[in-house]
Amino acid sequence: MKIKFWGVRGSIATPGSNTVKYGGNTTCIEIRTDANDLIILDAGTGIHALAQDLLKEMPVKAHIFITHTHWDHIQGLPFFIPIFIPNNHITIYGGIDPVTNETINRALSVQLQYSFFPIREAQLNARIEYVTVTPGVPVKVGSATITPIVLSHPVLNFGYRIDCDGQSVFFTGDYEPQLNIYDPQDDEFAEFQSFVDAKWDEVVLAIKDVDALIVDSSYTTQEYASKQGWGHGTYDSGIKLATAANAKKLFFTHHEPTRSDAHLDEIYQDLLRNNAEVGCELLLAQEGVDISL
Structure with a gap:
């Protein structure tokens, strides 16, 4: 498998002279299998640059897995040029929002409303399909198996594990490890801690022995x-x-939008200095870098 980061920034895109090295686009990751199947994780502003790169290999067959529908993970969808070109086939995967009960097709259709975008959904020329994913139920893309797991975030958020060609990658999307909301002296503390511990074990099991954790x-x-x-x-x-x-490699991503390249360099050097005993390779996600596992 090959990995390429097209967007590594969190919350809002941050173009400018201070973010040239690591990049200022929001989340988008390209995964290529050995058979050249195209899997895209999230559709932040970075997907626009990926789209330009894909123009040289038409027709495009792309599988876009959305971790969650916060703006910084979907706002590039209307600017993904292959959706406007005939003979392309784009499949978008995601969950059912437990609050709105809407499926993943809402991520694109809402953005293509007249008030927000000059082109309507009906005007798209590519074949667009939507697939609802279910926690723990694998999805096949060519020879790759993609398994979703729900991770803690203030909206439905999937982490995705991709297994293919004897290699594996896991991307958390936005993820805050579950916290115990009670104080130790509260009656509910012990019971809730059991839930926290069980969820942690579930997440660790889903990630177990991956070649790359993002x-x-x-x-x-x-x-x-x-x-x-x-x-x-x-x-x-x-x-x-x-x-x-x-995990064998650990990529840190979703860089805080106010961080400059210099600040990220400083943080990275501190991480290497203070975690020399860690068994996995520590890396900062960086736009435009090709990684072969």
């Missing part, structure tokens, strides 16, 4: 103290997860 690491541990419940992880929580799951 994890939401928006905050430092110090920053997280004032951001609990916002739905994002830390560098340390990512390392804890990778260690528990025996």
Whole structure:
């Protein structure tokens, strides 16, 4: 398998001179199997640059897996040029929102309303299909098996494991490890902690022994103290997860939008210095870099 990051920023795109090295586009990851099947994880603003790259290999058959429908993970969909070109086949995967009971087709159709975009959904020329995924139920794309698991975030959020060609990748989407909402002295603490522990074990099992873990690491541990419940992880929580799951490579992504390249470099050097004993390779996700597993 091959991985390429087209968007690594969280919450809002941050173009400019301070984000040239790591990139300022929001989440989008390209996965290619050995048979060249195209799997795309999320459709943030980075998917626009991916679309330009795909123009040289028409017709396009793409499988887009949406972790969740917050803007920074879907706002690139209307700018994914292959949806406007005949003979392309685009399949979009995602869950049913438990609050609205809407399926993943809403992610594109809402954005293509007259008030928000000049082109209507009916004007798309590609063949567009929508597939509803179910937690724990694998989906096949060519020789790849994609397995979704629900992860903690303030909206329905799927992590996806991709197994193919004897290799594996897991992407968390936006993920804050489950916290115990009770104080230790509360009667409910022990029971809720059992739930937290069981969910942790479930997540670790889903990620077990992956070749690459791509994890939401928006905050430092110090920053997280004032951001609990916002739905994002830390560098340390990512390392804890990778260690528990025996991941071989750990990619930190969803870079906080105010972080400059220089700040990310500083954080990365601190991570390497303070985690020399960690058994997996630590890497910062960077736009435009090709990774072969």
